[in-house]
Every structure is written in structure tokens, then in C-alpha cells.
Amino acid sequence: MNLRKIRIILAAVFFIGITLLFLDFTGTLHHWLGWMAKVQFLPAVLALNAIVIVLLVALTLIFGRIYCSVICPLGVFQDIAAWLHKKRNRYTYSPAISWLRYAVLGIFIVALVAGIGSLVALLAPYSSYGRIATNLFQPIWMLGNNVLAALAERIDSYAFYKTDVWLRTLPTFIIAAATFIILVVLAWRNGRTYCNTICPVGTVLGFLSRFSWFKIRFDADKCRDCSLCSKNCKASCIDYKTHTVDYSRCVACGNCVDKCKFGALSYAPGKLTPNSKPQQPTTKEDEEVSTNTQHPTSNTQETVSDASRRSFLLATALATTAALAQEKKKVDGGLAAIEEKVAPKRHTPITPPGSLSAQHMAKHCTGCQLCVAECPNEVLRPATDLLHLMQPIMSYERGYCRPECTRCSEICPTGAIKPVAIEDKISTKIGHAVWVKKNCLPIAEGIECGNCARHCPAGAIEMVPSDPDDENSAMIPAVDEEYCIGCGACENLCPARPFPAIYVEGHEQHSTL
Secondary structure, eight states: OOHHHHHHHHHHHHHHHHHHHHHHHHHHOOOHHHHHTTSSHHHHTTTHHHHHHHHHHHHHHHHHHHHHIIIIIIHHHHHHHHHTOOOOSSSOOOOOHHHHHHHHHHHHHHHHHHHHHHHHHHEEEEEEHHHHHIIIIIHHHHHHHHHHHHHHHTTTTOOOOOOOOOSSSSHHHHHHHHHHHHHHHHHHHHHHHHHTTTOOOHHHHHHHHOOOOOEEOOOEEEEOOOOHHHTTTTOEEETTTHHHHOOOTTTOOOOOHOOOOOSSEEEEEEEOOOOSOOOOEEEOOHHHHHHTTSSOOOOOOOOOOOOOHHHHHHHHHHHHHHHHTTOOOTTEEEEEOOOGGOOOOOOOOOOOSOOOOOHHHHHOOOOHHHHHHTTTTSSSSOSSSTTTSSSSSOSSSOOOOOOOOOOHHHHOOOSSOOOOHHHHHTTTTEEEEEOGGGGGGGHOOOOOHHHHHHOTTTOOEEEESTTTTTTSSSSEEEEEEEEOOOOOHHHHHOOSSSSEHHHHHEEEEEEEE
């Protein structure tokens, strides 16, 4: 089996695995495939995963930029888009645009250090693919699941269940769609243009690959200057006229070795010792190629490029949330539709338990959307402010952060959301509830309610008389901020419409009870 076939098989395994990781809404695949996200280069760097970093650097120093053509999902995605082009032998050599590559890398590093998450998210390759998969591919996957669920229901089968398909945020969707279109057009026309001019990870690995042990090497004595290597190099890094390869751009895909008919190219370690006697054409096809190379045609090529009180709280929370699983929000017999609820204006966004603080989240998150795609409670969604664009924040219109769920902390590959145990999550304060008197049904409508107090898993809300001197006055909620953890159960289950009478204000720095 040659280099190209081995590379395609490994690339397919990684690409399908990572794609399924983003498509999965059941919360099962991350137990087996979560490691694929954690071996991506930038997430490993941000998570300070020394083992993965060392392995990837060693892999590059030995085999060249195979990370870009095997492990990186965005790289493989571009290869698929390029493969769809019907015209073959369509590439040509072009010099590296080094000033652009290193300028983008410099901007990326500055944004990373300064915590400008939106810019980091736009340039990070793994994150770009994550947004595409979450915003474009996952809805299609979920719609397909819903069709199967409808069909299964007809035969009394519960093999599938319906799930909501909804738009997290419009800006992120637009960015994902624009990225998809740009990448497909560039790859379809010119192969690896994005990887070799914009991608900061590609630039770093490209620098290292100059010193790799295994490389694509020329045997000038065997070369017939047929140009097939250059015409099939999607990185546009092979100059057949001078028998040179720009190793900073070569992704070791093996296309050139596979296409060379004279054995003039090989993927080998060390220096290649050329034969003294050129190999002569042995077939009619080879003779035609050899003859044609003496008079190269002038066809124009398209170019461009993550103690006891606690036990008591945990038990209370689990018992409460279990009772809420099938809860229907009712007021005087009427249902309160989720779609009618409007998110309150928060002064401080809420970040998930495990993210430690808004600052920690900003400096470690690349906006890959994996936590958003995996959140079973539909609480996480991409931020829309320019500084933290596409980084996850919490909003409680569609659900609340259930104390027994720690999935986002389990799958975050960058360490932006650190692993948190269930018993620790129930004591982590990510925000506090704020009561809005004018929206509260007992005050505004004279209706008895108490949903927020009944369903608070932390026991932080108590119903008290609105007039302490009148026991028959309307009962209103009183929030004990010392015990409130900001889970959002009160806000989510509040029947007031369109604005809830109680909402959660985020904490810049998380604390514990």
C-alpha cells in the first residue's frame, strides 16, 4: 500500500470521527471520540497538554506536515472539496507568500495573548471546521434523525427520538456559512491556498517541517520534466523545473509520488542518492509522456489558496431535576410556550461551571462550538459581542443548566471549561438570581405562582409575603444570593411572558459555596 492510500485511510478515520463528534446530540460519542478533538494542535497548546504537543512536534519533525493532511479536519475538508473538481492535472507551482503567512501568524499570537477571542476563533482551523459542522451539518443530521423518529413511531419503535432543530445565533451561522463557501471555492480552484497563506497552525508546522526527516525527494537523473508532480501538487510547492520542493508548504499527501511515472520522486528519509543512468520509458504511455515533456504545453493553470453540604445539595438537586424532567410550565391551566420568552439583558454574561472566570474563558476558548453542539439542555450558545464573538455563553430560554450534567467540561479540548465533578458543580456559583417585581405574576396579575422557589435545586429561593404586616398579601420570591449558584432553573421555569420575573446575572469570577 503506497503513501497516498495510507494517508487517505487515516484522514478518513479522523475526519469522520471528528465530524460525528460535532453531529452527535445524544452525548454518547464523546466517550469514544473526544480524544480526537484533544489532539488538535491549537487546543492542545491552549490546554497546555504537553504530551500531545510533544507528540505533534515530533510527528512533524519526523514525517513533515502530515498533521495537516491527516489529523486536521479543515485540511481534510479542503481535500474533499478539491477532489470534487473534475479537471485533473490542474495545479502549478507558485512561490510562497511568506510575508502574508507570518503576518497572519503574528496577528493571531497577539490576539491569543490579548484574549481577543473573536479573532482567534476566526483564524483557528479546527474551530472553523467546528462551526461549519455545528451550524451547517448538525441541523441536517438532526432533521434526518427526526424523519427516522417519525417513521419509527409509526411501527411503535423507540429506536429514535425527535429533537429540536434551532438557530443558536444568526451571526455565528453567517460566519460559518461564509467560511464554508470561501473554503470550498478556494479548495475547488486552487487546493491548499488557505492552509499555506492564512492558517496560523499551518505556518508553525510549516516552519518545523523544513527540518523533517522524511521528505518528498527528487532524483534528478530519473526526472523527465513531465510536470505531473507540479500539476498534482495541491500545495503548489513543487517546482519541477528546478527539482525543488518547498517543504514548509508540503503536506506529504503523496499525490506527486503516486503520479510520477519514472520513479523520480520518493518519500524517504535522509538524502536520496541519484542513479547515474536515467531510467528509460518502458511503455508507449511513458514514451508519450517523455516526448511531451520536451515541449511543455502552455496551458494556463488556475492559481491564487474546551463534604457533606455538597452531598446534601447534590441529592436535593438531583431529586428536584428528576421531578422537572417532564415538567410542563402551567399557569391557571394554560401552557407557557418557550418561544414567547425573551432573554433578559444581562450586565455580565454567564459562562459554564468549570470555566473559572470570564477572563479564563476569553483566553482559552477558540469558539469551536463543540460544547454548544453537545449541550443537552440547549443552554449554551455562541456570544454575539465583538470581543468574544462565537465563544459560549449561557442563556435560559430553552432550558437550564442541570446539576447532574457535566458534558461541556468533559468535551472541551482547550481547557477553557475545565473538568468538573457533579458534586463540585452544585457548589459552583456562576451567577445569582435577580427578581424583577413588575414582571412577577403575583404582583402584576394577582396570580399565585412560586415556580422559582419550588424548582430551585439549591434551595436559594423562598416565598415570603409581599407585605410583612399582612399574612394574606401576595407571596413573592426572596433570593438568598449566598446559596444561589446561577443554574437558571428559576429563570427558565418562570411563567411570566415575554420577560421572566426572575433572571440570572453572571459573575465575572466564579466562586464556591
